[in-house]
Amino acid sequence: MPAAAFGVYLHVPFCATRCGYCDFNTYTATELGGGGAQAEWATWAEAEVALAACTVGRREAETVFFGGGTPTLLPSADLVRALDAVRRELGLAADAEVTTEANPDSVTPESLAALREGGFTRVSFGMQSAVPHVLRVLERTHDPEGVARAVAWAREAGFAEVSLDLIYGTAGESLADWRRSLEAALACEPDHVSAYSLIVEGGTRLARQVRSGLVAAPEEDDLARKYELADELLTAAGLSWYEVSNWARTPAARCRHNELYWESADWWGIGPGAHSHLDGERWWNLKHPSAWAGRLAAGESPADGRETLTADDRHLERVMLELRHVSGLPLALAPPERVDAVVARGLAVRRDDRLVLTDRGRLLADAVVRELVA
Amino acid sequence: MTPPVSAAPAPGSTDPSIIRNFCIIAHIDHGKSTLADRMLQLTGVVDERAARAQYLDRMDIERERGITIKSQAVRMPWTVPDGNAEGAEPGQYVLNMIDTPGHVDFTYEVSRSLEACEAAVLLVDAAQGIEAQTLANLYLALGADLHVIPVLNKIDLPSAQPEKYAAELAGIIGCDVDDVLQVSAKTGFGVEALLNEIVTQTPAPVGDPDAPPRALIFDSVYDIYRGVVTYVRVVDGKLSHRDRIQMMSTGAVHEMLEVGVISPEPVKADHLGVGEVGYLITGVKDVRQSRVGDTVTSQHKGATEALGGYKHPVPMVFAGLFPIDGDDYPTLRDALDKLQLNDASLAYEPETSGALGFGFRCGFLGLLHMEITRDRLEREFGLELISTAPSVVYEVTMEDGTLHRVTNPSEYPTGKIAEVREPVVKATILAPSDFIGVIMELCQSKRGQLQGMDYLSEDRVEMRYVLPLAEIVFDFFDQLKSRTKGYASLDYEPIDDQAADLVKVDILLQGEPVDAFSAIVHRDSAYSYGVMLAGKLRELIPRQQFEVPIQAAIGARVIARETIRAIRKDVLAKCYGGDISRKRKLLEKQKEGKKRMKMVGRVEVPQEAFVAALSTTQPAEKSKK
Ligand SMILES: Nc1nc2c(ncn2[C@@H]2O[C@H](COP(=O)(O)OP(=O)(O)OP(=O)(O)O)[C@@H](O)[C@H]2O)c(=O)[nH]1
Ligand SMILES: C[S@@+](CC[C@H](N)C(=O)[O-])C[C@H]1O[C@@H](n2cnc3c(N)ncnc32)[C@H](O)[C@@H]1O
Ligand code: SF4
Ligand SMILES: [Mg+2]
Numbered sequence: 001m002p003a004a005a006f007g008v009y010l011h012v013p014f015c016a017t018r019c020g021y022c023d024f025n026t027y028t029a030t031e032l033g034g035g036g037a038q039a040e041w042a043t044w045a046e047a048e049v050a051l052a053a054c055t056v057g058r059r060e061a062e063t064v065f066f067g068g069g070t071p072t073l074l075p076s077a078d079l080v081r082a083l084d085a086v087r088r089e090l091g092l093a094a095d096a097e098v099t100t101e102a103n104p105d106s107v108t109p110e111s112l113a114a115l116r117e118g119g120f121t122r123v124s125f126g127m128q129s130a131v132p133h134v135l136r137v138l139e140r141t142h143d144p145e146g147v148a149r150a151v152a153w154a155r156e157a158g159f160a161e162v163s164l165d166l167i168y169g170t171a172g173e174s175l176a177d178w179r180r181s182l183e184a185a186l187a188c189e190p191d192h193v194s195a196y197s198l199i200v201e202g203g204t205r206l207a208r209q210v211r212s213g214l215v216a217a218p219e220e221d222d223l224a225r226k227y228e229l230a231d232e233l234l235t236a237a238g239l240s241w242y243e244v245s246n247w248a249r250t251p252a253a254r255c256r257h258n259e260l261y262w263e264s265a266d267w268w269g270i271g272p273g274a275h276s277h278l279d280g281e282r283w284w285n286l287k288h289p290s291a292w293a294g295r296l297a298a299g300e301s302p303a304d305g306r307e308t309l310t311a312d313d314r315h316l317e318r319v320m321l322e323l324r325h326v327s328g329l330p331l332a333l334a335p336p337e338r339v340d341a342v343v344a345r346g347l348a349v350r351r352d353d354r355l356v357l358t359d360r361g362r363l364l365a366d367a368v369v370r371e372l373v374a
Numbered sequence: 375m376t377p378p379v380s381a382a383p384a385p386g387s388t389d390p391s392i393i394r395n396f397c398i399i400a401h402i403d404h405g406k407s408t409l410a411d412r413m414l415q416l417t418g419v420v421d422e423r424a425a426r427a428q429y430l431d432r433m434d435i436e437r438e439r440g441i442t443i444k445s446q447a448v449r450m451p452w453t454v455p456d457g458n459a460e461g462a463e464p465g466q467y468v469l470n471m472i473d474t475p476g477h478v479d480f481t482y483e484v485s486r487s488l489e490a491c492e493a494a495v496l497l498v499d500a501a502q503g504i505e506a507q508t509l510a511n512l513y514l515a516l517g518a519d520l521h522v523i524p525v526l527n528k529i530d531l532p533s534a535q536p537e538k539y540a541a542e543l544a545g546i547i548g549c550d551v552d553d554v555l556q557v558s559a560k561t562g563f564g565v566e567a568l569l570n571e572i573v574t575q576t577p578a579p580v581g582d583p584d585a586p587p588r589a590l591i592f593d594s595v596y597d598i599y600r601g602v603v604t605y606v607r608v609v610d611g612k613l614s615h616r617d618r619i620q621m622m623s624t625g626a627v628h629e630m631l632e633v634g635v636i637s638p639e640p641v642k643a644d645h646l647g648v649g650e651v652g653y654l655i656t657g658v659k660d661v662r663q664s665r666v667g668d669t670v671t672s673q674h675k676g677a678t679e680a681l682g683g684y685k686h687p688v689p690m691v692f693a694g695l696f697p698i699d700g701d702d703y704p705t706l707r708d709a710l711d712k713l714q715l716n717d718a719s720l721a722y723e724p725e726t727s728g729a730l731g732f733g734f735r736c737g738f739l740g741l742l743h744m745e746i747t748r749d750r751l752e753r754e755f756g757l758e759l760i761s762t763a764p765s766v767v768y769e770v771t772m773e774d775g776t777l778h779r780v781t782n783p784s785e786y787p788t789g790k791i792a793e794v795r796e797p798v799v800k801a802t803i804l805a806p807s808d809f810i811g812v813i814m815e816l817c818q819s820k821r822g823q824l825q826g827m828d829y830l831s832e833d834r835v836e837m838r839y840v841l842p843l844a845e846i847v848f849d850f851f852d853q854l855k856s857r858t859k860g861y862a863s864l865d866y867e868p869i870d871d872q873a874a875d876l877v878k879v880d881i882l883l884q885g886e887p888v889d890a891f892s893a894i895v896h897r898d899s900a901y902s903y904g905v906m907l908a909g910k911l912r913e914l915i916p917r918q919q920f921e922v923p924i925q926a927a928i929g930a931r932v933i934a935r936e937t938i939r940a941i942r943k944d945v946l947a948k949c950y951g952g953d954i955s956r957k958r959k960l961l962e963k964q965k966e967g968k969k970r971m972k973m974v975g976r977v978e979v980p981q982e983a984f985v986a987a988l989s990t991t992q993p994a995e996k997s998k999k
Pocket of ligand 4 (some may be wrong): 405
């Protein structure tokens with residue numbers, strides 16, 4: 001068996017402000033009591049990369065993904081420094097995919113050019129919506145026009161791969177609003193789109209607003225309709241789904257890094273709260289930037305917890321992840337009679353030796369997974 | 375000073391003339407057990423250190439709910455001092471006190487306690503006045519020929535109205551206002567005087583010490599260490615340790631392994647003599663072998679005539695009990711067996727429900743009895759149970775003359791029915807007169823017939839109704855309490871049955887009847903029942919991958935309909951590296967949850983839906999508002 005593919009994830013836990021719906025491990029400068037942690041991030045990320053190299057030795061990364069938070073809140077030089085460390089300590093494949101997430105209002109033509117020059121190949125912008133009242137409920141800071149501008153700058157800087165993230169189901173968003181957002185996104189001609197239904201994550205400001213009745217909770221039927229509309233418009237524009245919430249213009253435009261996650265491949269997570277996975281072993285870092293940095297300063301691993309996956313765990317994860325992907329689940333991973341049942345109900349089809357979700361099945365993917373592993 | 379217990383007259387050699395047997399009876403919460411506490415302390419059988427509130431409420435469930443469920447008898451020595459203000463004859467006495475429950479479901483506990491006594495202390499909360507069980511218990515005591523000692527309790531309360539309620543009490547007993555004693559069980563005020571009055575007013579027991587022994591069983595309790603402990607009141611002769619005794623109803627013979635008195639813990643004795651109250655242990659393992667109401671005599675030269683019998687309570691309310699986890703069925707069976715050892719009024723037989731699987735159809739004395747039994751099963755035996763809606767016993771006569779006794783709506787016969795009869799009760803409601811209107815309105819909507827109404831005082835009335843038991847079992851009491859702001863009290867006893875226009879309403883999920891939801895209701899409320907339950911289920915049953923019609927039907931005729939729309943989306947949006955473990959754990963939890971689903975046809979119904987749908991189903995009038 002060939003060694004699993006390998007990727008590196010770098011978590012940059014800083015944002016200018018916190019959006020009400022977001023439960024990612026991220027902090028504003030005020031929350032951190034100053035910009036110190038931000039300024040030091042690259043230093044400690046470098047240190048952690050070096051520590052990783054001590055464990056895995058030289059292992060070329062096929063993908064590198066800077067996620068957040070808002071990576072582009074840092075100077076491009078810091079991000080490039082961390083990327084350089086990966087290249088130096090672990091190695092980087094010649095055709096490696098190197099992505100950064102970015103907020104539309106946290107980039108400039110110069111910062112994007114610097115990233116491109118430093119070896120980044122892909123930018124994923126958090127667009128979320130093109131409709132002002134929706135952006136307001138989401139507490140997004142950028143104005144709708146900012147997205148097209150940022151995409152244009154990215155193109156000018158030489159990024160061939162540009163992705164846009166959208167969120168649907170926000171309170172007050174009509175079907176027409178959602179159509180407008182999709183059309184606005186498509187007008188930017190991205191080669192990749194992620195469309196997520198709004199999730200009310202526990203502990204967020206949004207969750208409190210929903211609980212107190214201030215903001216309406218997303219409604220399942222509405223979400224289903226909006227998913228169908230997204231699929232319809234994106235497909236018509238030449239993008240096709242390759243994972244439940246992801247569409248790409250060509251197979252090459254898919255986010256290779258995310259695909260590593262869905263293939264249960266290996267990845268090393270650098271940064272506060274980052275998760276790692278190496279052959280059935282999972283661990284995760286201390287979440288707070290200063291706790292994370294403190295460990296690294298002492299020359300210790302910043303890991304906070306770990307788990308060893310049992311064969312059952314790995315099986316369950318494979319079913320749950322691979323079924324969401326357009327290439328489907330190997331039939332060998334599910335009992336034939338269960339497969340028959342979901343196929344009979346039109347939720348999936350057999351394609352060669354794989355079980356692939358149908359359009360309707362995509363919307364009921366979790367139910368299908370439960371049925372296949374029950 | 376109270377004399378030490380050791381100086382007290384010994385059981386078996388106590389002259390009946392110094393024995394006083396009495397019980398404390400009252401409406402629920404009027405302070406019987408608290409008064410008993412003070413008596414236990416004053417007579418010295420419980421010292422300061424061992425004392426705790428409601429000492430005699432020994433069961434966990436009694437302590438938790440703050441109510442008495444089982445009667446408790448205690449022997450207490452009492453010395454009447456010289457020159458006491460009550461004018462009682464000074465000297466040593468033996469008091470047998472029985473604390474009784476106040477709740478209507480446990481009326482049978484009161485009636486059997488009365489059989490062991492010559493007097494009853496009728497306790498009334500001086501802030502509440504006479505309530506429904508005050509009257510019910512008073513009539514029971516008078517029916518058992520007991521002398522009644524009227525006492526107002528809680529006179530320490532600022533809201534107490536002793537003059538008003540003394541007059542009320544005197545009015546119903548037919549005594550002088552001055553005969554009504556006043557105490558505070560909380561502070562102990564007046565309790566010593568009450569003990570002296572009990573000595574004066576309670577007739578000493580009479581019996582023939584030389585006749586063959588006869589003792590009445592008034593309680594029988596299973597104890598895991600000692601087997602069945604039988605409580606008796608000796609009428610004639612003497613019962614001794616090592617005697618061979620005979621149960622007069624069955625002729626069964628047992629050896630007496632132990633006799634004794636409760637004071638307030640068991641104290642072994644050699645004998646029990648005329649007029650004494652105590653316990654005996656024979657080694658039998660089932661309370662039904664030592665039945666309440668039976669007469670104990672000796673095997674040799676035994677008595678030939680049994681003492682006056684005792685009317686056994688019959689279960690009036692039936693419900694199915696099902697384990698949430700089907701594997702717990704044997705545990706449930708064993709648990710019911712064990713509870714029945716102690717509770718002869720609990721009836722049960724196996725039942726199979728299409729929706730809920732294997733369980734038991736259980737008969738209870740009332741709703742509180744049902745609730746408490748279920749509580750004990752869950753707590754003492756670690757079970758998780760679903761109970762179906764309570765039902766009463768219907769007599770269904772078919773046109774071909776066959777007769778069915780229906781305790782379970784799902785067994786309601788199909789075919790041509792000539793007549794259905796349902797049990798009715800005589801209900802007594804006591805309330806401030808301001809509420810006469812709302813009470814009449816409520817009773818009318820519950821098919822009640824007013825029998826009469828009396829003013830207890832200027833502003834309080836007693837209303838007497840005949841009501842179908844099924845309506846009471848439904849939610850009558852809750853409605854009564856809420857409409858009268860908690861001021862009304864209710865007592866009822868079964869008296870008869872009546873023909874009624876009843877129908878069975880079935881609930882169908884995707885065209886399949888769900889037996890657990892069937893109910894027998896009056897034709898006039900069938901529609902609102904159907905609408906209510908179908909609506910409730912629509913909220914409670916999660917959406918499935920297909921549309922689920924819910925129908926309420928009488929026979930083939932659909933009277934209400936709801937639809938659970940098919941679920942269209944069941945997928946999490948994102949799945950990053952850090953989400954994977956979290957999502958896997960979520961899936962595992964959902965898998966576990968699925969195990970707690972009951973399949974009704976193709977429809978997955980969560981246990982919680984059954985529990986919620988079957989809990990106090992809101993009745994007809996709700997929809998009228
Ligand atoms: N203020 C005051 N409260 C009292 C007095 N007697 C009893 N109580 C309170 O009344 C409540 C009920 O008392 P219990 O002794 O449990 O009443 P009970 O009649 O035995 O109740 P059941 O056995 O359930 O019928 C308790 O909270 C007592 O503390 C009294 O004399 N004064
Ligand atoms: C790691 S986030 C951050 C990216 C970047 N900071 C931004 O907000 O533009 C990546 C994406 O996750 C999605 N996301 C975050 N929270 C979400 C939620 N509660 N429900 C649905 N999608 C969410 C958003 O689309 C967001 O762009
Ligand atoms: S959504 Fe993006 S910008 Fe908003 S708080 Fe989360 S990570 Fe930061
Ligand atoms: Mg009590």
